[in-house]
Amino acid sequence: MKRLIAFCFFIACVAASLSAQAPVIGISSYNEASRCQVNLTYINSVRQAGGVPLVIPVTDDDDQIAAIVATIDGLVMTGGEDFDPLKWYGEEPIRALGVIAPERDEFDVKLIRAAVAAGIPVLGICRGEQLMAVAFGGSLWQDIPSQLPSSYVKHRQGATTSAYGTHSIDIEPGSLLYRILGKDKAVVNSFHHQAVKDVPAGFRVTARSADGIIEALERSGRLQGFRDGNGWILGVQFHPEAITGAGNPEFLPIFRELVGQAAARK
Numbered sequence: 001m002k003r004l005i006a007f008c009f010f011i012a013c014v015a016a017s018l019s020a021q022a023p024v025i026g027i028s029s030y031n032e033a034s035r036c037q038v039n040l041t042y043i044n045s046v047r048q049a050g051g052v053p054l055v056i057p058v059t060d061d062d063d064q065i066a067a068i069v070a071t072i073d074g075l076v077m078t079g080g081e082d083f084d085p086l087k088w089y090g091e092e093p094i095r096a097l098g099v100i101a102p103e104r105d106e107f108d109v110k111l112i113r114a115a116v117a118a119g120i121p122v123l124g125i126c127r128g129e130q131l132m133a134v135a136f137g138g139s140l141w142q143d144i145p146s147q148l149p150s151s152y153v154k155h156r157q158g159a160t161t162s163a164y165g166t167h168s169i170d171i172e173p174g175s176l177l178y179r180i181l182g183k184d185k186a187v188v189n190s191f192h193h194q195a196v197k198d199v200p201a202g203f204r205v206t207a208r209s210a211d212g213i214i215e216a217l218e219r220s221g222r223l224q225g226f227r228d229g230n231g232w233i234l235g236v237q238f239h240p241e242a243i244t245g246a247g248n249p250e251f252l253p254i255f256r257e258l259v260g261q262a263a264a265r266k
């Protein structure tokens with residue numbers, strides 16, 4: 001009997017340590033009316049990749065953000081509204097600017113800066129990729145069609161499903177994204193009218209669409225005002241979570257890499 005109890009205890013300990021090993025991946029959310037929202041595709045993509053998703057509610061409280069950053073092993077910054085151009089990169093808003101969300105801007109910038117300072121791996125998707133420019137000293141095109149008439153590719157796709165890729169991207173050989181996907185070309189979905197304009201110091205462009213729009217960024221060195229230059233940061237302008245969430249595994253390796261980096265840091 002004693003042996004059986006000891007054996008059960010041993011199994012329980014193994015199970016606890018195994019579950020403790022799965023990294024916790026924070027996922028930024030947004031507020032809509034009186035609800036905290038995030039698309040399930042982000043949550044399901046993190047789960048499919050072996051991570052434990054943890055939805056993070058919008059806050060501007062530094063202590064809350066510090067406590068959350070101390071809890072997570074990795075972070076996904078999600079898609080959404082336009083950033084306030086005057087506040088974050090000193091440009092007057094042009095008429096084609098979309099809806100801005102000042103509370104979320106503040107939250108996203110504080111959260112990514114705290115996560116990067118702590119060396120937590122960060123994956124930014126769509127707005128989350130544009131956030132990398134906003135939070136670390138770069139800027140955005142406020143509206144591609146009106147500011148870049150030569151950009152001929154349709155970046156707000158019209159396909160009936162968000163899981164369907166409509167335009168191609170060229171991926172820089174040797175880059176992080178190239179290593180993750182194992183190819184220098186991909187067809188991606190596209191739901192943006194803004195894009196990164198000035199790339200901040202410490203980042204490099206690793207994918208572009210055929211009309212030259214930035215479709216991926218990754219860390220290449222030290223960021224302005226940050227000591228450590230080793231944290232894993234990847235931003236993509238497309239939506240791998242919509243494709244992964246629909247059961248197509250083509251971009252699942254992006255989430256696997258994030259979860260793997262989070263596990264390694266842990």
Ligand code: MN
Nearest residue numbers: 155190209237
């Ligand atoms: Mn695009």
